[in-house]
Amino acid sequence: MKRTTVFADDDVMKPLKEIAEQENSTISKVTRNALNEFVSRRTRKNSRLSLIGVGRSGRKDVAERAEDHLGKGFGR
Secondary structure (H helix, E strand, O other): OOOOOOOOOHHHHHHHHHHHHHOOOOHHHHHHHHHHHHHHHHHHHHHHHOOOOOOOOOOOOOOOOHHHHHHHHOOO
């Protein structure tokens, strides 16, 4: 774990202190949890986007012939 300094406005620090007190925690722990959640959400969004186009078949008639294509895939 790395130590760092974060500058936060008073309008952020006051609720942050209240949250830490409500959770019987420290400002450091609440800040770490918030940073972890922020980074986790950002990395999940990027990984979803990287899957776009993975299933492209190159066929132009998929929408029109969906039942035929699905039937072949399921042994009909």
